[in-house]
Amino acid sequence: MCDKSIKDLVDHYIHVSFSVNKIAEGMIKEEISSDLTNDQHYTLRYINKVGTCTSSELAEVFDVKKSAITAIITRLWEKGLILRTRDENDRRLVHLSLTEEGDELFRKTEERIQALVGSFIEKFDQDEIVQFLKTYDKLNEILTDRKSRVE
Amino acid sequence: MCDKSIKDLVDHYIHVSFSVNKIAEGMIKEEISSDLTNDQHYTLRYINKVGTCTSSELAEVFDVKKSAITAIITRLWEKGLILRTRDENDRRLVHLSLTEEGDELFRKTEERIQALVGSFIEKFDQDEIVQFLKTYDKLNEILTDRKSRVE
DNA sequence: GGTTAATAGTTAAACAGTTGAACAGTTAAA
DNA sequence: TTTAACTGTTCAACTGTTTAACTATTAACC
Numbered sequence: 001m002c003d004k005s006i007k008d009l010v011d012h013y014i015h016v017s018f019s020v021n022k023i024a025e026g027m028i029k030e031e032i033s034s035d036l037t038n039d040q041h042y043t044l045r046y047i048n049k050v051g052t053c054t055s056s057e058l059a060e061v062f063d064v065k066k067s068a069i070t071a072i073i074t075r076l077w078e079k080g081l082i083l084r085t086r087d088e089n090d091r092r093l094v095h096l097s098l099t100e101e102g103d104e105l106f107r108k109t110e111e112r113i114q115a116l117v118g119s120f121i122e123k124f125d126q127d128e129i130v131q132f133l134k135t136y137d138k139l140n141e142i143l144t145d146r147k148s149r150v151e
Numbered sequence: 152m153c154d155k156s157i158k159d160l161v162d163h164y165i166h167v168s169f170s171v172n173k174i175a176e177g178m179i180k181e182e183i184s185s186d187l188t189n190d191q192h193y194t195l196r197y198i199n200k201v202g203t204c205t206s207s208e209l210a211e212v213f214d215v216k217k218s219a220i221t222a223i224i225t226r227l228w229e230k231g232l233i234l235r236t237r238d239e240n241d242r243r244l245v246h247l248s249l250t251e252e253g254d255e256l257f258r259k260t261e262e263r264i265q266a267l268v269g270s271f272i273e274k275f276d277q278d279e280i281v282q283f284l285k286t287y288d289k290l291n292e293i294l295t296d297r298k299s300r301v302e
Numbered sequence: 303g304g305t306t307a308a309t310a311g312t313t314a315a316a317c318a319g320t321t322g323a324a325c326a327g328t329t330a331a332a
Numbered sequence: 333t334t335t336a337a338c339t340g341t342t343c344a345a346c347t348g349t350t351t352a353a354c355t356a357t358t359a360a361c362c
Contacts, residue, residue: 009280010268016287018193021172023294026214037347042169055311063177068349070312075347092310092357117161120293124286129160132286135279136167142271143174188318206340219320221341226318243328243339 031116032109041113043072044081044098044106052097063147081105182267183260192264194223195232195249195257203248214298232256 028038036044046061047053055069062069073096076082081102087093098106121129179189187195197212198204206220213220224247227233232253238244249257272280 006269006272007265009272009277009284010265012284013268013272013280013287014196014264016284016291017172017175020287020291020294021168022212022214023291023298024168027294027298039348045165056309061173063173064348065350066311067313067351071348074312090310090358094311113165114158114161117164118157120290120297121157121160121164123293124289126160128286129164132283133160133163133167135275135283136164136171138275139271140167140171140174142274143171143178146271147174147178190319207338215319216321217340218322218342222319225341241329241339245340 027116028113031112035105035109039072040076041106041109043076044102045110047082047096047098048103048106052095054093054095058096076102178267179264182263186256186260190223191227192257192260194227195253196261198233198247198249199254199257203246205244205246209247227253 025038028041032038032041042062043058046058050057055066055073058069058073059066073082073084077084081099083097083099083102085095085097087095124132176189179192183189183192193213194209197209201208206217206224209220209224210217224233224235228235232250234248234250234253236246236248238246275283
């Protein structure tokens with residue numbers, strides 16, 4: 001049916017992903033900005049998921065330099081949301097984890113974001129959204145692969 | 152087959168979109184950072200697309216305050232990439248357009264980004280990518296709708 | 303074992319991007 | 333004509349980012 005050129009597909013993808021990202025980031029911000037920035041929330045989410053991690057691990061996942069992580073972690077630490085624990089076996093390492101307050105605040109903001117995103121996801125057939133996520137996963141794998149091969 | 156709960160779908164979406172965005176932004180940056188930041192490129196792209204626009208229009212599209220646009224436009228203007236022209240009929244308005252250099256630089260960076268994104272898009276069946284974009288478009292519409300209704 | 307490498311994290315300076323509030327200039331409305 | 337609304341800018345303050353230099357610690361090697 002449609003024989004769109006690669007360039008058209010690329011244009012289309014760039015346009016729609018840009019638009020969705022801008023609007024979605026804006027809405028999340030609206031939802032949680034009284035408590036946290038979006039990046040701070042993403043940081044809490046990652047630590048909540050893995051339980052404990054290091055700065056280097058965060059730098060890898062967020063694709064930024066370690067000093068950027070130090071800055072963001074220090075801000076969360078100043079708010080009393082994060083614990084920094086030196087490893088006794090390898091004293092170079094600092095293990096990061098959520099404090100009680102951090103855990104609580106994450107849950108509170110995450111709940112609002114879940115409700116927000118859920119209200120959009122609900123508008124799709126389950127089949128459609130599952131297929132969409134399948135392709136999105138594949139794209140994610142391709143990018144992750146390429147990234148690891150470049151480094 | 153799969154009867155995933157809304158929460159699982161939302162978790163899945165948040166995770167994969169976060170990962171894809173981080174990696175993609177990083178790769179684009181790698182490709183063009185010697186000339187422009189990602190946001191500067193997006194700004195040139197928008198102006199290139201519409202030919203001429205105002206700060207307020209950019210603020211609307213980028214979903215930020217006007218003072219943020221002033222800052223980014225001033226940087227591009229200092230580099231000689233953008234023209235600021237006062238409207239003679241309504242002297243409040245400033246029309247933004249690309250200079251020759253701006254146009255040239257946009258083309259150069261855009262070419263590299265097209266090649267980059269194209270190399271990923273190519274790995275999919277055309278049917279799969281078209282279906283993906285269809286769902287992505289639908290999501291974009293829903294978000295745009297909701298945003299305009301909130302304001 | 304002692305010197306050299308590599309690793310984990312921090313600090314500091316510099317910059318891009320963002321907001322909010324105050325402002326100037328201009329146009330529209332009353 | 334006065335008042336209200338709008339467009340864009342400036343400024344101070346903040347978050348997030350990089351690069352480079354640094355500290356402290358561990359690993360490797362001769």
